Amino acid sequence: MKTFLLGFCLVFSFQAGAVTKLSTPEFIKRFTQTVNDRLEKVNAERALEGSRPYCSQLSDEQISGIEALFVITTTGKANQIVYRDLAQVTTGQFIAAISESLGCYPTSWLPGRSTIGGFLFNTKAYVMDYILTRESLENLSGRRFDDSETLEILLNP
Numbered sequence: 001m002k003t004f005l006l007g008f009c010l011v012f013s014f015q016a017g018a019v020t021k022l023s024t025p026e027f028i029k030r031f032t033q034t035v036n037d038r039l040e041k042v043n044a045e046r047a048l049e050g051s052r053p054y055c056s057q058l059s060d061e062q063i064s065g066i067e068a069l070f071v072i073t074t075t076g077k078a079n080q081i082v083y084r085d086l087a088q089v090t091t092g093q094f095i096a097a098i099s100e101s102l103g104c105y106p107t108s109w110l111p112g113r114s115t116i117g118g119f120l121f122n123t124k125a126y127v128m129d130y131i132l133t134r135e136s137l138e139n140l141s142g143r144r145f146d147d148s149e150t151l152e153i154l155l156n157p
Helices: 002-017 024-049 060-068 091-101 116-141 151-155
Strands: 071-074 081-083
Touching: 024 060, 024 116, 091 116, 091 151, 116 151
Parallel strands: none
Antiparallel strands: 071 081
């Protein structure tokens, strides 16, 4: 009986330890898919309300912008990129950086909010992109989160 219980516990402990950490490139891929899924839903809701739609899905340029937030350096080898670890980025930092540059919601002024005109006319676009990013992260993780949590903790509980 003791042997059976020991074996049973060992099997489950190995299975519990088999959970793999989400890599940064995999996070970018999953986050992009989650945002695109969210955009489909939001655009359908906005169309029913008669509001302007968001972008239909993230463009290659927007995905490259997301990826650029995580790139530390490119090595001398062809197509080899070194990414920042998800444990080094908090959800608050990620959402703030993405919201500033995502551009899913159309802006009324030159891109950005660094000028007075940009702040006055582009704040709505920033807030809409902020909400889209935050809700996409919540959908990806399956829960609400605090801005001080790292992406690693959020996605690898």
